[in-house]
Amino acid sequence: MKSKGISLVLLAIILLSACETMQPMVDVATSVGVASGKITQSQADSLTRTTKAVGKTFEDITVEQEYYLGRAVAASVLYQYPPYDQNELSHYVNVVGQTLAQASNRPQTFGGYHFQVVDSMEINAFAAPGGLILVTRGMLRCCKTEDALAAVLAHEIAHVQNQDGLRAIKTSHLTSALTIIAAEGAKQYGGQTLTQLTETFQESVGDVVNTLVISGYSRDQERQADEAAITILRRAGYNPYALVEVLTVMKSQVKPGSTGFGKTHPGSQERINAIQALAGGPSKAQPPAPRQARFERALGAA
Amino acid sequence: MVRWKIPLGIGVILLMVSTTWSGLGVMSVQVRDGQLRATPSFLGAVVGSVNYGDQVDVQQEQGDWMQINCKGQTGWLHNSALTTKYISIGGGGKDAQMKASGKEVALAGKGFNADVEAQYRKGQQNVNYLAVDQMELITISPQEMVAFVDKGGLKPSTGGVK
Numbered sequence: 512m513k514s515k516g517i518s519l520v521l522l523a524i525i526l527l528s529a530c531e532t533m534q535p536m537v538d539v540a541t542s543v544g545v546a547s548g549k550i551t552q553s554q555a556d557s558l559t560r561t562t563k564a565v566g567k568t569f570e571d572i573t574v575e576q577e578y579y580l581g582r583a584v585a586a587s588v589l590y591q592y593p594p595y596d597q598n599e600l601s602h603y604v605n606v607v608g609q610t611l612a613q614a615s616n617r618p619q620t621f622g623g624y625h626f627q628v629v630d631s632m633e634i635n636a637f638a639a640p641g642g643l644i645l646v647t648r649g650m651l652r653c654c655k656t657e658d659a660l661a662a663v664l665a666h667e668i669a670h671v672q673n674q675d676g677l678r679a680i681k682t683s684h685l686t687s688a689l690t691i692i693a694a695e696g697a698k699q700y701g702g703q704t705l706t707q708l709t710e711t712f713q714e715s716v717g718d719v720v721n722t723l724v725i726s727g728y729s730r731d732q733e734r735q736a737d738e739a740a741i742t743i744l745r746r747a748g749y750n751p752y753a754l755v756e757v758l759t760v761m762k763s764q765v766k767p768g769s770t771g772f773g774k775t776h777p778g779s780q781e782r783i784n785a786i787q788a789l790a791g792g793p794s795k796a797q798p799p800a801p802r803q804a805r806f807e808r809a810l811g812a813a
Numbered sequence: 814m815v816r817w818k819i820p821l822g823i824g825v826i827l828l829m830v831s832t833t834w835s836g837l838g839v840m841s842v843q844v845r846d847g848q849l850r851a852t853p854s855f856l857g858a859v860v861g862s863v864n865y866g867d868q869v870d871v872q873q874e875q876g877d878w879m880q881i882n883c884k885g886q887t888g889w890l891h892n893s894a895l896t897t898k899y900i901s902i903g904g905g906g907k908d909a910q911m912k913a914s915g916k917e918v919a920l921a922g923k924g925f926n927a928d929v930e931a932q933y934r935k936g937q938q939n940v941n942y943l944a945v946d947q948m949e950l951i952t953i954s955p956q957e958m959v960a961f962v963d964k965g966g967l968k969p970s971t972g973g974v975k
Contacts, residue, residue, distance in 0.1 A: 586944070589944040626948075709932040801964050
């Protein structure tokens with residue numbers, strides 16, 4: 512009977528701890544268990560400690576901390592892929608990107624969305640946590656329409672929305688960081704704590720950069736980002752089939768064994784088939800002339 | 814009778830949870846700079862601004878948007894700019910009060926912050942923070958976005974830019 516009571520209280524705790532704001536409710540659940548005599552105070556304390564420890568995930572990183580991680584990730588990628596400074600092109604990519612970001616499920620981040628073209632002919636794009644998005648000149652050259660460019664940017668915005676960058680941080684590094692943060696109440700850290708925190712920051716940034724530049728996200732994460740990109744494109748008024756078109760161009764240009772997109776985005780045909788099922792068939796309508804004209808004018812510099 | 818106590822207890826808890834989720838009470842701004850809109854849309858006119866940690870009174874919800882009151886201003890904010898956590902900027906008596914009420918408190922500037930970034934940069938040669946700072950300077954005004962959508966023949970649907 513007692514074990515049944517513990518099971519019921521535990522079930523309630525698991526259900527409630529699924530939401531990060533539910534810790535007070537978990538406390539209530541354990542109190543009810545103790546008051547009804549189903550569990551002891553010591554068991555209640557243990558259950559509370561367990562749920563608090565289990566609750567330490569990437570979701571415990573605040574949007575402000577995500578912002579500083581994102582800046583460091585972007586700073587590292589921008590060292591390897593220098594910015595391509597062409598004002599008109601940069602402005603155009605930002606208008607398309609920021610318009611799309613507003614159509615996402617996460618239009619607001621701590622520091623906002625910002626886009627940068629980088630000077631590389633490799634076909635690639637990167638989304639740093641918090642909304643700093645980098646796209647190579649090689650990738651832009653795969654885009655034949657504004658809708659295709661929008662498809663590439665929408666996919667990267669989806670990675671920000673899904674917080675895939677933060678999910679790339681190894682659990683051990685995340686736990687170290689969150690343990691230090693939880694233990695310290697002060698905003699300004701002393702020498703040793705600052706050093707430890709900076710070490711975990713560096714390790715976390717390294718995990719994200721490694722995933723963005725070398726290993727890539729999982730197929731599941733890519734599939735989810737494609738699905739979210741189609742939703743964003745539809746909401747913003749772009750043709751979602753443009754994602755299929757740009758992936759087809761990319762697939763024809765990426766050579767086996769190459770770096771960049773070819774390495775971090777395997778199985779393109781599989782992706783294309785999945786997206787086709789969601790995006791529907793190709794649209795016979797051409798993009799309006801003013802849209803195509805502004806695209807060609809801006810991309811002429813890429 | 815005893816066997817009903819646990820299901821009853823869980824029922825009470827679930828009721829409390831649903832009440833918490835549907836409440837329109839006080840929330841905190843979790844973006845650095847938030848713009849209040851006249852209508853629940855990113856293309857709506859800007860009628861005010863809020864900053865990180867500001868507490869707002871939620872008046873009503875419409876889709877993903879919330880009409881809020883803050884510092885004598887009323888306007889609409891997207892829900893991704895808001896959190897149910899209380900964000901402590903300066904510390905002090907109100908923090909203790911919030912903790913006592915069981916509301917989760919997030920300390921602004923805690924953890925990975927500007928100090929950690931400064932320390933990290935001291936030890937890194939292979940980073941380009943100047944380019945990051947320049948990226949962040951690029952902002953697009955709502956007016957420009959409206960004109961861009963219009964001239965490009967884009968017809969946004971519900972749920973996003975509208």
